[in-house]
Amino acid sequence: MPSLIKLRLITIKISAITIFMGAVYLSLFYILLHAWFLHKHKTMKMRTLGVNLSKVVVHIDLKGSPPKLAYLESVLPLFKDLGVNALLMEYEDMFPYKGNIASLSSNICYKEHELRQFITAAGRAGFEIIPLIQTFGHLEHALKLSEFNHLREVLLYPDSICPSKIESMTLIKDMLKQIVLFHNSIYPLKHLHIGFDEVFHMNKCAQCRLRNETDLDIYFNHLQKVKYIVKLWSPNTTVLIWDDMLRGIKLNDFEHRDLTNTEPVYWDYAPFLRVSHNNLYKYHKNFENIWIASAFKGAEGRTATLPSLRNRFINHVEWLKFIFHYKFGGENKIYNFKGIILTGWSRYSHMDPLCEILPVSIPSLVLNLLLIKFFQEGQIENAYLLESSEIFNRFLKNNVNKHLQCEDDISLENFETSSCTFNGHQIYSILEQYIFQNDEILDKFNDVKEGLFSLEYYYKLNHLNMNTILPAIKWCNESLLDLIATENKIFNLMLQYYDVLVVQEYVNYKFYDGKKKLIGLLKLLKHYYINHTWYRNPPHRYKFHSG
Numbered sequence: 274m275p276s277l278i279k280l281r282l283i284t285i286k287i288s289a290i291t292i293f294m295g296a297v298y299l300s301l302f303y304i305l306l307h308a309w310f311l312h313k314h315k316t317m318k319m320r321t322l323g324v325n326l327s328k329v330v331v332h333i334d335l336k337g338s339p340p341k342l343a344y345l346e347s348v349l350p351l352f353k354d355l356g357v358n359a360l361l362m363e364y365e366d367m368f369p370y371k372g373n374i375a376s377l378s379s380n381i382c383y384k385e386h387e388l389r390q391f392i393t394a395a396g397r398a399g400f401e402i403i404p405l406i407q408t409f410g411h412l413e414h415a416l417k418l419s420e421f422n423h424l425r426e427v428l429l430y431p432d433s434i435c436p437s438k439i440e441s442m443t444l445i446k447d448m449l450k451q452i453v454l455f456h457n458s459i460y461p462l463k464h465l466h467i468g469f470d471e472v473f474h475m476n477k478c479a480q481c482r483l484r485n486e487t488d489l490d491i492y493f494n495h496l497q498k499v500k501y502i503v504k505l506w507s508p509n510t511t512v513l514i515w516d517d518m519l520r521g522i523k524l525n526d527f528e529h530r531d532l533t534n535t536e537p538v539y540w541d542y543a544p545f546l547r548v549s550h551n552n553l554y555k556y557h558k559n560f561e562n563i564w565i566a567s568a569f570k571g572a573e574g575r576t577a578t579l580p581s582l583r584n585r586f587i588n589h590v591e592w593l594k595f596i597f598h599y600k601f602g603g604e605n606k607i608y609n610f611k612g613i614i615l616t617g618w619s620r621y622s623h624m625d626p627l628c629e630i631l632p633v634s635i636p637s638l639v640l641n642l643l644l645i646k647f648f649q650e651g652q653i654e655n656a657y658l659l660e661s662s663e664i665f666n667r668f669l670k671n672n673v674n675k676h677l678q679c680e681d682d683i684s685l686e687n688f689e690t691s692s693c694t695f696n697g698h699q700i701y702s703i704l705e706q707y708i709f710q711n712d713e714i715l716d717k718f719n720d721v722k723e724g725l726f727s728l729e730y731y732y733k734l735n736h737l738n739m740n741t742i743l744p745a746i747k748w749c750n751e752s753l754l755d756l757i758a759t760e761n762k763i764f765n766l767m768l769q770y771y772d773v774l775v776v777q778e779y780v781n782y783k784f785y786d787g788k789k790k791l792i793g794l795l796k797l798l799k800h801y802y803i804n805h806t807w808y809r810n811p812p813h814r815y816k817f818h819s820g
């Protein structure tokens with residue numbers, strides 16, 4: 274009997290183990306199922322909640338402060354990390370044009386082999402290259418030259434080309450051919466930006482007037498011709514245009530125009546957008562896709578030194594909120610804008626001064642690319658309702674710190690780089706110092722000048738107090754030395770990123786005013802500061818009043 278009891282006990286034990294194991298398997302299965310549901314739910318949510326922007330494009334504006342290609346190549350991994358998948362290369366005079374249009378290129382333009390190597394590397398890293406070449410307005414780099422000045426629409430202004438002259442079309446054809454064939458020989462050209470913005474002078478010359486067409490007809494006819502040329506060399510390339518010349522035109526003005534393979538880019542760089550739904554609607558009705566453009570630099574004024582992190586951020590927040598689940602009137606489907614171009618202007622035009630340089634605009638770029646990622650991922654259901662400062666503080670700050678390698682928290686209002694070590698932080702700090710120093714000197718200069726307001730008259734009366742002149746001489750001398758020290762630091766740091774001629778222009782321009790004022794005043798003061806004797810009062814040697 275005892276053995277039977279033993280046996281039963283064993284049986285009970287075994288079935289208990291079986292039940293236990295069954296329960297374990299069941300709960301494991303349940304946990305896995307739950308996780309799978311959660312995952313599925315989350316990915317579904319991501320798909321429906323996020324902003325769908327297929328192209329995230331960084332604009333590399335080479336018409337001012339063109340960076341060394343080695344530097345551009347060195348920032349590609351960062352761009353890639355932050356979701357960038359295309360570069361808009363605005364070559365202007367940095368493309369190595371050949372043959373009869375070689376003079377369109379700058380003397381320091383990129384060499385063909387190094388450009389080819391850069392594009393190959395960028396393509397291999399997954400970036401699409403979209404060249405931008407102007408074909409209507411902003412053709413200063415060609416029309417400024419005496420050999421092409423007869424192609425200007427208005428002789429005084431080298432910006433807009435006359436579309437009615439055969440030679441204009443020859444020039445445009447030559448440019449497009451070289452650009453398109455060069456790029457197609459590396460990777461097939463999917464998109465080509467042909468500018469078409471800010472055509473300040475149109476339909477003015479005798480030849481254009483003779484056509485007896487409206488400005489709009491001239492515009493669209495030229496567009497058609499340029500597209501025809503692109504098609505000759507590259508039939509599958511879609512042409513992009515800036516949208517500003519189309520704003521405010523009527524819906525029926527688009528009728529009977531050839532708008533195939535053309536996509537407008539609606540740009541607005543202001544912190545508070547003024548995008549017109551009405552214009553967008555007209556583009557939507559006439560073009561297959563619409564792109565948008567924001568600005569990460571070059572939108573703070575022609576002479577800005579550093580981008581305003583706050584303004585650039587708000588510009589992007591506003592755009593993303595604007596396109597978030599955008600629906601056109603009468604449609605149920607969410608409209609997907611095809612891409613966003615983060616513009617980074619280097620000058621406002623060929624003849625304008627240099628504005629913010631690229632290495633010091635990396636913080637703005639990083640911040641705004643992370644913002645775009647945040648909106649694309651759609652982790653927060655009602656992200657478009659959040660205040661920009663909340664988006665920054667809750668969702669972006671830590672990541673921005675990480676990418677810029679900052680130890681201290683950064684702030685939008687008062688961006689401090691002293692604890693950051695991103696490539697460019699040194700030049701950022703020294704430019705901050707420059708701004709502070711230069712402003713202080715110009716302020717004080719005006720005070721000193723005011724204090725010395727009486728100087729010239731009393732100098733002529735031979736009635737000057739030497740004790741007021743000496744401190745002014747000392748101040749001028751010290752300020753000048755400080756300024757030159759900063760200039761040298763900037764010069765040396767910039768050489769990492771730019772050709773020496775670019776650095777010279779930047780530094781000479783930034784320090785021109787301050788140095789000129791100080792040197793001039795110093796010279797004058799030294800002229801007054803001499804050992805001499807004075808006269809008995811009243812001083813009457815000089816008579817300024819005749820009467």
Ligand SMILES: *[C@@H]1O[C@H](CO)[C@@H](O)[C@H](O)[C@H]1NC(C)=O
Pocket residue numbers: 485
């Ligand atoms: C110019 O066009 C207008 C309107 O299309 C027409 O009335 C006018 O006769 C034309 N003038 C010439 C010289 O062809």
Ligand SMILES: *[C@@H]1O[C@H](CO)[C@@H](O)[C@H](O)[C@H]1NC(C)=O
Pocket residue numbers: 461507508509
């Ligand atoms: C253009 O696209 C068509 C259709 O995809 C293809 O058959 C053709 O080879 C392409 N042409 C070029 C020049 O890439």
Ligand SMILES: *[C@@H]1O[C@H](CO)[C@@H](O)[C@H](O)[C@H]1NC(C)=O
Pocket residue numbers: 320325326327609610611
């Ligand atoms: C995103 O939009 C593009 C059109 O620009 C569309 O082809 C694509 O299917 C969309 N992707 C998703 C995940 O909805």
Ligand SMILES: *[C@@H]1O[C@H](CO)[C@@H](O)[C@H](O)[C@H]1NC(C)=O
Pocket residue numbers: 746747750751
């Ligand atoms: C300016 O300051 C430097 C250094 O302090 C000194 O060597 C130089 O003599 C000064 N020049 C004048 C004009 O005061």
Ligand SMILES: *[C@@H]1O[C@H](CO)[C@@H](O)[C@H](O)[C@H]1NC(C)=O
Pocket residue numbers: 804805806
């Ligand atoms: C100052 O000028 C007087 C004459 O004008 C001259 O005699 C004297 O040596 C000068 N002193 C100095 C220190 O230059």
Ligand SMILES: [Zn+2]
Pocket residue numbers: 426434435436437438476477478479480481482
């Ligand atoms: Zn003309």
